[in-house]
Amino acid sequence: MKNFLSVHDVIDLKKLVDLALKYKANPYTxxxxxxxxxxxxxFLNPSMRTRLSTQIxxxxxxxxxxxxxxxxEGWSLEFEEGVVMNGxxxxxxxxxxxxxxxxxxxxxxxxxxxxKNREEDYSEQYITEFVKYAAIPVVSLExxxxxxxxxxxxxITIEEHLSIEPVVISxxxxxxxxxxxxxxxxxxxxxxxxxxxxxxxxxxxxxxxxPGYELDKKYxxxxxxxxxxxxxxxxxxFVYVKNWSSYTSYGKILSSDADWMLTNEKMNSTNNAxxxxxxxxxxxxxxxxxxxxxxxxxxxxxxANRVWAAQAVLSTILNG
Amino acid sequence: MKNFLSVHDVIDLKKLVDLALKYKANPYTxxxxxxxxxxxxxFLNPSMRTRLSTQIxxxxxxxxxxxxxxxxEGWSLEFEEGVVMNGxxxxxxxxxxxxxxxxxxxxxxxxxxxxKNREEDYSEQYITEFVKYAAIPVVSLExxxxxxxxxxxxxITIEEHLSIEPVVISxxxxxxxxxxxxxxxxxxxxxxxxxxxxxxxxxxxxxxxxPGYELDKKYxxxxxxxxxxxxxxxxxxFVYVKNWSSYTSYGKILSSDADWMLTNEKMNSTNNAxxxxxxxxxxxxxxxxxxxxxxxxxxxxxxANRVWAAQAVLSTILNG
Amino acid sequence: MKNFLSVHDVIDLKKLVDLALKYKANPYTxxxxxxxxxxxxxFLNPSMRTRLSTQIxxxxxxxxxxxxxxxxEGWSLEFEEGVVMNGxxxxxxxxxxxxxxxxxxxxxxxxxxxxKNREEDYSEQYITEFVKYAAIPVVSLExxxxxxxxxxxxxITIEEHLSIEPVVISxxxxxxxxxxxxxxxxxxxxxxxxxxxxxxxxxxxxxxxxPGYELDKKYxxxxxxxxxxxxxxxxxxFVYVKNWSSYTSYGKILSSDADWMLTNEKMNSTNNAxxxxxxxxxxxxxxxxxxxxxxxxxxxxxxANRVWAAQAVLSTILNG
Numbered sequence: 001m002k003n004f005l006s007v008h009d010v011i012d013l014k015k016l017v018d019l020a021l022k023y024k025a026n027p028y029t030x031x032x033x034x035x036x037x038x039x040x041x042x043f044l045n046p047s048m049r050t051r052l053s054t055q056i057x058x059x060x061x062x063x064x065x066x067x068x069x070x071x072x073e074g075w076s077l078e079f080e081e082g083v084v085m086n087g088x089x090x091x092x093x094x095x096x097x098x099x100x101x102x103x104x105x106x107x108x109x110x111x112x113x114x115x116k117n118r119e120e121d122y123s124e125q126y127i128t129e130f131v132k133y134a135a136i137p138v139v140s141l142e143x144x145x146x147x148x149x150x151x152x153x154x155x156i157t158i159e160e161h162l163s164i165e166p167v168v169i170s171x172x173x174x175x176x177x178x179x180x181x182x183x184x185x186x187x188x189x190x191x192x193x194x195x196x197x198x199x200x201x202x203x204x205x206x207x208x209x210x211p212g213y214e215l216d217k218k219y220x221x222x223x224x225x226x227x228x229x230x231x232x233x234x235x236x237x238f239v240y241v242k243n244w245s246s247y248t249s250y251g252k253i254l255s256s257d258a259d260w261m262l263t264n265e266k267m268n269s270t271n272n273a274x275x276x277x278x279x280x281x282x283x284x285x286x287x288x289x290x291x292x293x294x295x296x297x298x299x300x301x302x303x304a305n306r307v308w309a310a311q312a313v314l315s316t317i318l319n320g
Numbered sequence: 321m322k323n324f325l326s327v328h329d330v331i332d333l334k335k336l337v338d339l340a341l342k343y344k345a346n347p348y349t350x351x352x353x354x355x356x357x358x359x360x361x362x363f364l365n366p367s368m369r370t371r372l373s374t375q376i377x378x379x380x381x382x383x384x385x386x387x388x389x390x391x392x393e394g395w396s397l398e399f400e401e402g403v404v405m406n407g408x409x410x411x412x413x414x415x416x417x418x419x420x421x422x423x424x425x426x427x428x429x430x431x432x433x434x435x436k437n438r439e440e441d442y443s444e445q446y447i448t449e450f451v452k453y454a455a456i457p458v459v460s461l462e463x464x465x466x467x468x469x470x471x472x473x474x475x476i477t478i479e480e481h482l483s484i485e486p487v488v489i490s491x492x493x494x495x496x497x498x499x500x501x502x503x504x505x506x507x508x509x510x511x512x513x514x515x516x517x518x519x520x521x522x523x524x525x526x527x528x529x530x531p532g533y534e535l536d537k538k539y540x541x542x543x544x545x546x547x548x549x550x551x552x553x554x555x556x557x558f559v560y561v562k563n564w565s566s567y568t569s570y571g572k573i574l575s576s577d578a579d580w581m582l583t584n585e586k587m588n589s590t591n592n593a594x595x596x597x598x599x600x601x602x603x604x605x606x607x608x609x610x611x612x613x614x615x616x617x618x619x620x621x622x623x624a625n626r627v628w629a630a631q632a633v634l635s636t637i638l639n640g
Numbered sequence: 641m642k643n644f645l646s647v648h649d650v651i652d653l654k655k656l657v658d659l660a661l662k663y664k665a666n667p668y669t670x671x672x673x674x675x676x677x678x679x680x681x682x683f684l685n686p687s688m689r690t691r692l693s694t695q696i697x698x699x700x701x702x703x704x705x706x707x708x709x710x711x712x713e714g715w716s717l718e719f720e721e722g723v724v725m726n727g728x729x730x731x732x733x734x735x736x737x738x739x740x741x742x743x744x745x746x747x748x749x750x751x752x753x754x755x756k757n758r759e760e761d762y763s764e765q766y767i768t769e770f771v772k773y774a775a776i777p778v779v780s781l782e783x784x785x786x787x788x789x790x791x792x793x794x795x796i797t798i799e800e801h802l803s804i805e806p807v808v809i810s811x812x813x814x815x816x817x818x819x820x821x822x823x824x825x826x827x828x829x830x831x832x833x834x835x836x837x838x839x840x841x842x843x844x845x846x847x848x849x850x851p852g853y854e855l856d857k858k859y860x861x862x863x864x865x866x867x868x869x870x871x872x873x874x875x876x877x878f879v880y881v882k883n884w885s886s887y888t889s890y891g892k893i894l895s896s897d898a899d900w901m902l903t904n905e906k907m908n909s910t911n912n913a914x915x916x917x918x919x920x921x922x923x924x925x926x927x928x929x930x931x932x933x934x935x936x937x938x939x940x941x942x943x944a945n946r947v948w949a950a951q952a953v954l955s956t957i958l959n960g
Contacts, residue, residue, distance in 0.1 A: 028356055036668055038696065048394035048416065052386060052423050056358065059384050064699050066692060069393060073709060074688035075920050084924040086822050091920030095932065095939065096688065099919065102944035103692050182406050279419065280395050280411030284404040292415065299415065304422035348676055368714035368736065372706060372743050376678065379704050389713060502726050599739065600715050600731030604724040612735065619735065624742035 001316045003131055004139045005124075006146050007196050013155070020156045020312035024305070027060045033318050034063030040104035041067045041141065044077070044126070045112040049279060049306050050141045050149060054108055057310035061318065066104075079125050093126070097133035106137045106317055113144035113186050115251030121145060122216070137317045145216075147188040150278050151196035153309040157302045158238055161274055171202050172237040173271070177229060178209035179286040180256045181243035189278045190244045191219045198222035208232035212246050212254040229260060236270040241277045241287050264290050274298045321636045323451055324459045325444075326466050327516050333475070340476045340632035344625070347380045353638050354383030360424035361387045361461065364397070364431040364446070369599060369626050370461045370469060374428055377630035381638065386424075399445050413446070417453035426637055427454050430461035433506050435571030441465060442536070457637045465536075467508040470598050471516035473629040477622045478558055481594055491522050492557040493591070497549060498529035499606040500576045501563035509598050510564045511539040518542035528552035532566050532574040549580060556590040561597045561607050584610050594618045641956045643771055644779045645764075646786050647836050653795070660796050660952035664945070667700045673958050674703030680744035681707045681781065684717075684751040684766070689919060689946050690781045690789060694748055697950035701958065706744075719765050733766070737773035746957055747774050750781035753826050755891030761785060762856070777957045785856075787828040790918050791836035793949040797942045798878055801914055811842050812877040813911070817869060818849035819926040820896045821883035829918050830884045831859045838862035848872035852886050852894040869900060876910040881917045881927050904930050914938045 003009050010016055022029065039058045043051065051067065058065035068074060077096060078089035085092065100107055109130055113121035121144040131138045140148050162169055174197055176190060190207075194215060197205045205223045207215070214225070226232040233239060241262055246252045261284075267273065275297045281287050291297055323329050330336055343349070359378045363371065371387065378385035388394060397416060398409035405412065420427055429450055433441035441464040451458045460468055482489055494517055496510060510527075514535060517525045525543045527535070534545070546552040553559060561582050566572045581604075587593065595617045601607050611617055643649050650656055662669065679698045683691065691707065698705035708714060717736060718729035725732065740747055749770055753761035761784040771778045780788050802809055814837055816830060830847075834855060837845045845863045847855070854865070866872040873879060881902055886892045901924075907913065915937045921927050931937055 038699070040692065043393070046392075046394050048388070048390075048411075049419060051393065052360070052388065052420075055386055056384075056423055059358070064696075066695055068688070068692065070688075072392065072686075072712065073683070073691065074686050078923070082924075082929060085922035086925050090922065091688075092923050095919055095921055095923070098940040099689060099943040100692075102940065103696055103947065279415055281415055282405035282410065283398070283412050283415070284402075285406050289402060300418040300422065303419040307423065363713070366712075366714050368708070368731075369739060371713065372680065372708065372740075375706055376704075376743055379678070392712065599735055601735055602725035602730065603718070603732050603735070604722075605726050609722060620738040620742065623739040627743065 003137055004148060004313045004317065005127060005131070005143065006148050006192070007151070007199050013199060016152065016312050016316060017156050017159050019315065020152070020305070020308040021160065023060065023311045024308040030315055031060065031062045033315060034058065034061035037105040037318060038064045038066065038103070039106040039108055039314065040100055041065060041108045042070050042100070043067070043110045044070045045110050047110050047141065049303050050110060053306035054141060054310045056307050057314055060307070060311050061314055063314065079129055093129045094133050097130050098135065101134035101136045104136060106139060106314065107134050108139040108141050110141035111143055115184055115186065115245060118247070118250040139313060139317070142188055144186070145188055146192040146195070147278070148192055149306065149309055149313065150189055151192040152313065153302060153305045154193055154240070154276060155196050155200065156305050156309055157276065157298060161298065169237055171204055173204040173206065173235055174238045174240065175232050175236040176207045176240045176242065177232065177262065178213050178260060179241045179243045179262065180258055180260050181282060181286055182256065184245035184251050184253050185243050187215060187244040187247055189242050190215055193240055193242070194219040194223055206232045210255040210257060210260065212249060213244065214248055216247055230266065230269065233266055234269045236273040239270060239273045239275050241275060243286055261286065261288055262291050263288055264294065267291070267296060272296065276302050279303050323457050324468060324633045324637065325447060325451070325463065326468050327471070327519050333519060336472065336632050336636060337476050337479050339635065340472070340625070340628040341480065343380065343631045344628040350635055351380065351382045353635060354378065354381035357425040357638060358384045358386065358423070359426040359428055359634065360420055361385060361428045362390055362420070362430070363387070364390045364429070367430050367461065369623050370430060373626035374461060374630045376627050377634055380631050381634055383634065399449055413449045414453050417450050418455065421454035421456045424456060426457050426459060426634065428459040428461050431463055433464035435504055435506065435565060438567070438570035459633060459637070462508055464506070465508055466512040466515070467598070468512055469626065469629055469633065470509055471512040472633065473622060473625045474513055474560065474596060475516055475520065476625050476629055477596065477618060481618065489557055491524055493524040493526065493555055494558045494560065495552050495556040496527045496560045496562065497552065497582065498533050498580060499561045499563045499582065500578055500580050501602060501606055502576065504565035504571050504573050505563050507535060507564040507567055509562050510535055513560055513562070514539040514543055526552045530575040530577060530580065532569060533564065534568055536567055550586065550589065553586055554589045556593040559590060559593045559595050561595060563606055581606065581608055582611050583608055584614065587611070587616060592616065596622050599623050643777050644788060644953045644957065645767060645771070645783065646788050646832070647791070647839050653839060656792065656952050656956060657796050657799050659955065660792070660945070660948040661800065663700065663951045664948040670955055671700065671702045673955060674698065674701035677745040677958060678704045678706065678743070679746040679748055679954065680740055681705060681748045682710050682740070682750070683707070684710045684749070687750050687781065689943050690750060693946035694781060694950045696947050697954055700947070700951050701954055703954065719769055733769045734773050737770050738775065741774035741776045744776060746777050746779060746954065748779040748781050751783055753784035755824055755826065755885060758887070758890035779953060779957070782828055784826070785828055786832040786835070787918070788832055789946065789949055789953065790829055791832040792953065793942060793945045794833055794880065794916060795836050795840065796945050796949055797916065797938060801938065809877055811844055813844040813846065813875055814878045814880065815872050815876040816847045816880045816882065817872065817902065818853050818900060819881045819883045819902065820898055820900050821922060821926055822896065824885035824891050824893050825883050827855060827884040827887055829882050830855055833880055833882070834859040834863055846872045850895040850897060850900065852888060853884065854888055856887055870906065870909065873906055874909045876913040879910060879913045879915050881915060883926055901926065901928055902931050903928055904934065907931070907936060912936065916942050919943050
């Protein structure tokens with residue numbers, strides 16, 4: 001694996017999931033693999049789980065991790081080609097990335113979308129230019145449209161749960177449900193989850209959201225779109241809760257309908273589903289206390305799995 | 321020792337002090353104890369000595385230390401139960417802390433009081449919720465009302481000095497004197513120093529301050545309160561200088577009387593006392609140049625001892 | 641070598657350059673030298689290359705590097721003697737530096753000039769007081785007037801290139817040319833480059849700039865000042881491009897004449913010169929895309945050499 005930007009970079013998904021679970025059982029089994037290797041973790045935006053789990057994953061492999069908050073600790077970056085840089089950007093990615101490529105063995109980058117210009121965000125210019133100019137493997141710590149480390153974690157968590165269920169669930173029903181939020185959030189987690197789940201065999205994958213929240217079709221092909229949330233939740237084995245802003249009316253909040261928040265009552269029609277969320281979650285806005293504090297919630301376990309997902313990705317990259 | 325939040329978590333204070341002094345003599349004697357262990361240092365507020373000394377202490381024990389500036393690098397946290405999170409807080413401690421508990425072996429947290437609402441600050445809600453939800457040992461890097469790593473350092477520094485004095489001082493007189501400041505500061509260091517000194521045997525502990533600066537009695541039981549600073553300083557062996565805002569008129573500055581600043585002249589009545597301060601100190605406001613630059617000042621040595629205090633605490637926690 | 645603040649701290653420049661190139665060939669050859677040693681990297685101002693390369697250099701030597709962003713993570717510092725600290729500064733360097741001197745084996749500091757008061761900036765008060773009060777070796781990560789780690793890197797890069805040229809260049813012509821910029825920048829890189837190049841044997845060193853941009857003579861003695869850029873560039877082997885604000889009309893921007901920007905056409909009169917810049921660079925303001933994207937540009941390689949310069953300096957200090 002050269003880069004890790006989306007599911008398309010993964011050669012063997014099952015093998016990657018198994019490797020993550022191997023690390024969960026034995027975190028330090030490859031502690032010499034990363035010796036004298038160095039990962040640079042660049043944050044153009046805030047992060048908690050991704051930041052910490054990536055550092056931990058690197059350390060578990062014996063790598064040095066160096067964290068750099070690009071805007072506050074360094075210089076704001078320019079991404080446009082050919083521009084006369086007489087504005088607020090101090091340095092071009094064409095000059096910064098090659099140097100970072102000399103300093104590190106792997107570069108990991110978090111960069112959020114602006115949510116103003118869909119074409120620009122969906123071009124993934126920022127991370128693409130880092131890939132182009134750094135000339136070393138690049139790992140997405142969430143980019144403008146995708147969050148692959150989160151999605152790999154999600155798949156690991158689902159697979160892990162299926163393996164411990166007392167009854168074999170051969171075709172799990174996985175529901176991604178939109179949830180209300182007070183801010184306009186990226187579509188990254190939803191896009192990425194759809195992209196990874198549709199890459200799995202033998203799932204019944206349903207996406208439910210209010211009208212106007214249709215995701216980019218390139219990620220949802222293979223999924224059932226069901227605008228009736230109640231209908232969607234019926235017999236679900238896993239319910240993934242997430243807000244996103246509109247893709248069609250780009251970056252807009254079209255609904256803040258509190259009826260879309262998941263409740264215990266709505267859970268009744270599920271197959272005692274496990275509830276997932278990538279965190280951070282706004283309690284009683286996106287997801288109710290009663291769900292988050294119930295045994296159905298596996299959000300902590302899911303977030304804890306971030307370490308093993310990151311470790312499997314870094315290890316696979318280090319192994320070429 | 322499970323957590324380190326106050327003197328009440330310490331099972332054997334003498335043993336803890338001795339361990340710190342052992343580390344001061346041999347910093348790397350337990351360098352394998354922390355192997356494959358990880359401490360997460362969370363800062364909700366600024367810090368220099370605490371931040372650096374805790375990292376160094378962890379490294380001396382062979383632990384990995386990961387620092388996280390909660391507000392600027394991650395998300396602002398919510399601590400109220402049951403709240404509808406439609407405001408500025410992005411994540412609830414109930415969701416963040418359990419994940420941090422999975423990532424780390426020890427969690428260390430700095431969080432200052434708001435100084436607006438005494439009941440709220442003195443409930444120690446923030447650090448208490450971290451303890452409740454993280455499910456791993458928590459170390460206070462200064463909380464709303466206490467600063468135990470500072471106080472342990474202070475005790476170490478006093479014990480160390482007593483041991484090298486040419487004449488045995490069997491009942492040292494230790495004076496905590498209020499000092500002026502231009503900002504409203506927490507009572508943490510003063511509360512905590514009082515709590516730890518009163519836990520010692522054979523001391524004569526006097527607190528002096530202007531009227532209205534009485535500390536919470538639960539910390540000062542066993543101390544003599546003497547409002548006349550001159551009287552208090554008489555024959556002192558150690559003078560601990562510190563500003564705090566009012567506890568009774570909560571968070572208020574009642575006095576900025578420059579006469580309360582310690583001077584060489586005032587020192588004349590002491591037993592050639594050692595002068596202590598936790599730093600940072602505002603020179604010529606809290607404490608005069610003439611004192612800080614005199615041989616009586618042991619503030620640098622005291623701050624340097626922060627490493628050994630932190631190392632003794634982490635080591636004791638690691639050893640169960 | 642005790643401190644590393646300017647070329648005057650270097651006992652044997654050739655040996656230092658050779659050591660850096662040795663590390664470039666074998667980064668981990670001295671990986672035990674820094675065992676149980678610790679460097680504190682203090683940033684009073686932003687940094688990318690310096691920050692990252694110093695951490696990497698330390699790690700390559702087996703040292704622990706701890707980074708501290710003074711203003712945002714800790715307390716703003718006071719540098720004036722005898723001041724009554726009732727303003728915005730929370731801590732005096734006289735109290736902070738001795739503690740840092742106890743925590744670390746080497747202290748590295750970045751601090752920019754204010755560009756308001758020349759005498760103040762050129763007194764180098766900040767870094768000088770750290771040297772005075774920390775009582776351990778201090779490494780400049782760029783100070784008010786100089787940037788020695790950058791200059792050592794520049795010398796290394798020049799020497800390296802001379803060694804691989806097919807034709808021996810016995811007296812290379814090195815040209816430092818002023819370039820336009822929209823902001824008032826320090827003179828540090830230019831001062832320092834002049835100081836280091838004039839310390840070399842057998843070079844023809846020319847500085848060119850618009851009138852009013854004369855650097856402090858103490859750095860340029862031995863250099864030829866040529867106000868005609870075209871004339872200066874003639875037969876150049878290396879062209880170092882850099883903006884600086886006026887030293888004589890201190891901190892002022894006297895010219896933003898775009899004609900001073902280096903172009904391919906201007907390069908025609910050079911000896912197919914290598915183009916250098918310390919980065920960050922504002923493209924098409926300081927330096928054109930056509931130059932930066934041409935094979936003549938060695939800016940990435942130059943920035944990559946920052947690691948080896950830092951490693952040679954730290955290693956020399958560790959070796960006493």
